[in-house]
Amino acid sequence: MSWKFERVAGPYQGPANGVVWDGAGAAVLFSLMEEQRLMRFDPSSGDTREFRKHTHRVSGLAFGRRGELLGCQEGGRRLVEFASDGRMLMVDARLDGKYHNYPSDLAVDKTGRIWFCDPHSRTLAFGPQFFPPLDHASVLRLENDERNARVLRRVTFDTRAPRAILLSADEKTLYVAEGEPAAGFVRELRAYPILEDGSVAPYALLQSFGADHRGPQRGIEGMCLDVDGNIIAVGGWRRNGPGPSVLVISPEGAVLESHPLPADLPNRCCFGGKERDTLYVTTAGGELYAAKTPRCGFDLSPR
Amino acid sequence: MKAPGIDEITGDDPPLDVIAHGLVFGEGPVWDRREQRLLFTEIIGDAIWEYRPGLGAKRIIHPSSHANGMTFDREGRLLVAGWSKRTIWRQEPDGAMVDIASRYDGKKFNSPNDIVVRSDGSIYWTDPPGGLVIPGMPGEDLQRYIDVQGVYRLTPQGEVQLAIADCHYPNGLAFSTDEKILYVNETRLGLIRAFDVAKDGSCGPGRLFHKLAGTEDGVADGMKVDTRDNVYCTGPGGIHIMDKAGRLLGRLRQPRHCTNLAWGGDDWRTLYITSFHDVVRTRLNVPGVAVW
Numbered sequence A: 001m002s003w004k005f006e007r008v009a010g011p012y013q014g015p016a017n018g019v020v021w022d023g024a025g026a027a028v029l030f031s032l033m034e035e036q037r038l039m040r041f042d043p044s045s046g047d048t049r050e051f052r053k054h055t056h057r058v059s060g061l062a063f064g065r066r067g068e069l070l071g072c073q074e075g076g077r078r079l080v081e082f083a084s085d086g087r088m089l090m091v092d093a094r095l096d097g098k099y100h101n102y103p104s105d106l107a108v109d110k111t112g113r114i115w116f117c118d119p120h121s122r123t124l125a126f127g128p129q130f131f132p133p134l135d136h137a138s139v140l141r142l143e144n145d146e147r148n149a150r151v152l153r154r155v156t157f158d159t160r161a162p163r164a165i166l167l168s169a170d171e172k173t174l175y176v177a178e179g180e181p182a183a184g185f186v187r188e189l190r191a192y193p194i195l196e197d198g199s200v201a202p203y204a205l206l207q208s209f210g211a212d213h214r215g216p217q218r219g220i221e222g223m224c225l226d227v228d229g230n231i232i233a234v235g236g237w238r239r240n241g242p243g244p245s246v247l248v249i250s251p252e253g254a255v256l257e258s259h260p261l262p263a264d265l266p267n268r269c270c271f272g273g274k275e276r277d278t279l280y281v282t283t284a285g286g287e288l289y290a291a292k293t294p295r296c297g298f299d300l301s302p303r
Numbered sequence B: 001m002k003a004p005g006i007d008e009i010t011g012d013d014p015p016l017d018v019i020a021h022g023l024v025f026g027e028g029p030v031w032d033r034r035e036q037r038l039l040f041t042e043i044i045g046d047a048i049w050e051y052r053p054g055l056g057a058k059r060i061i062h063p064s065s066h067a068n069g070m071t072f073d074r075e076g077r078l079l080v081a082g083w084s085k086r087t088i089w090r091q092e093p094d095g096a097m098v099d100i101a102s103r104y105d106g107k108k109f110n111s112p113n114d115i116v117v118r119s120d121g122s123i124y125w126t127d128p129p130g131g132l133v134i135p136g137m138p139g140e141d142l143q144r145y146i147d148v149q150g151v152y153r154l155t156p157q158g159e160v161q162l163a164i165a166d167c168h169y170p171n172g173l174a175f176s177t178d179e180k181i182l183y184v185n186e187t188r189l190g191l192i193r194a195f196d197v198a199k200d201g202s203c204g205p206g207r208l209f210h211k212l213a214g215t216e217d218g219v220a221d222g223m224k225v226d227t228r229d230n231v232y233c234t235g236p237g238g239i240h241i242m243d244k245a246g247r248l249l250g251r252l253r254q255p256r257h258c259t260n261l262a263w264g265g266d267d268w269r270t271l272y273i274t275s276f277h278d279v280v281r282t283r284l285n286v287p288g289v290a291v292w
Helices: B006-010
Strands: A006-009 A016-022 A027-032 A037-042 A047-053 A058-063 A069-073 A078-082 A088-091 A105-108 A114-117 A139-144 A150-154 A162-167 A173-178 A187-193 A204-209 A220-226 A231-235 A245-249 A255-260 A266-272 A278-283 A288-292 B017-021 B026-032 B037-042 B047-052 B056-061 B067-072 B078-082 B087-091 B097-101 B115-117 B123-126 B149-154 B160-167 B170-175 B181-186 B191-197 B203-211 B223-225 B231-235 B238-242 B248-253 B258-264 B270-275 B278-283
Touching: A006 A037, A016 A069, A016 A278, A027 A058, A027 A266, A027 A278, A058 A105, A069 A105, A105 A162, A114 A162, A162 A220, A173 A220, A173 A231, A204 A231, A204 A245, A220 A278, A231 A266, A245 A266, B006 B248, B017 B047, B017 B056, B026 B067, B026 B078, B026 B278, B037 B067, B037 B270, B067 B115, B078 B115, B078 B123, B097 B149, B115 B170, B123 B170, B149 B170, B160 B181, B160 B203, B170 B231, B181 B203, B181 B223, B203 B231, B203 B238, B223 B258, B231 B258, B238 B258
Parallel strands: A016 A058, A016 A266, A220 A266, B026 B258, B170 B223
Antiparallel strands: A006 A288, A016 A027, A027 A037, A037 A047, A058 A069, A069 A078, A078 A088, A105 A114, A114 A139, A139 A150, A162 A173, A173 A187, A187 A204, A220 A231, A231 A245, A245 A255, A266 A278, A278 A288, B017 B278, B026 B037, B026 B270, B037 B047, B047 B056, B067 B078, B078 B087, B087 B097, B115 B123, B123 B149, B149 B160, B170 B181, B181 B191, B191 B203, B223 B231, B231 B238, B238 B248, B258 B270, B270 B278
């Protein structure tokens, strides 16, 4: 049985990116990078309102352990916190003193560590380029060290363009959607075992996306988790492959379900609704889609 | 070929001395004639520096909340466009630093960039949002609250007025010698606009004064006026010099990304130029407009 997606917001100018369910507010928050805004969709009324403006190209969104809303601000090459009083706070994080690249997606674990993927970007940060990008594009993790000081650590050493990340419910596996839809890149869904010391072991390849005469397939752009431990992944495009779709992938990499999306270029997804059974999907066309599903989303946000 | 007029300004062989280097985002030059020193900011390096001819450069204020443009008020107090502090602040004679303007219509400014004082004591500054997003500029609050990118005026009575509301990215600003024109440049658009200034300090509608040309490194950033009403503006390849009709006289070519300029010395004929990584000095024949 295919999931029936309907557009509930948009289209807006430019892509819709990060999307997160705000359990406390019973609403969906999603980011519009080009419009420099965060939007709030209220499923009970169907209304979409501006939640924040002047975000300077915020992509991925997630809630931290205090319930604070975090965003990946590509325009400023940093993570930011959207404080409830309206301020925007910088999350200060440098890797061995160096500025990291362009955070695009993030996940917060039970202990408050912030995992984010840090690819390079063709769109440069605003203003003078004083800080060269890192010579790698990795998954990084912001955590407290033994002296309780905030420190940024490198997690992956074998990624070139990590696009989306997800933690398993037991936080023993890091899922990474690696690679760009461009020549010279692989496009893979990887499962890295997370070791006791916080480092990761060599990954298991769960899915791989190839290329044909029409070019590379797009691969996975965004992921979320259901309560059964499956990965809900959105990706694909109309150019080639099976088209824009939602995949339900087991922790071992089996594709359990595939649902076509009515819009091209899906970007990110999250479960929402009181029962966490509605899947929300953002698209590069600046839209928010929703579908009721028989699945239930896993998340750590307040219920 | 040189346009007539540029020779009178530069002479045949102007000197060029590097007086400070190793900076991260030099800006905000202003000559302090009492102390015979140049003050300038290092924005990302988070400091205010002084340079004393013959003695060298020294960091005198650090941290600086990523201070940007600087000038002196009518009482000789240092005025600072606090890019990350999001205020206009002043250094009192006893060294205390005091915010003198921080909000318009109840909202925090974007990030005050450059600053100039009119002879009636009112203070004008540009307020683009760049300080909220440039990497290396951590402020206490990065949220932008004001939708416009304006030029503000603090009246001698202490009222903050929105003098110009329709800018795209206002940056450098300077008055003509008679203070009847306020020049404001637009980094995004690569041009300079001229605004007629009324007696009460309000500004009329803007008109295009000059569109910067060139493909080299550099943008419309710092801007100053000399005593003959020529306009000096940073731009591609160095400092662009225009006459008061907006005609390009020539460029002071620089192999560096220039950010701002200021005249100094007893005769106001020494030109200091700040850049991303250093400060250089040359000598010109036409004095600049004295600051304070």
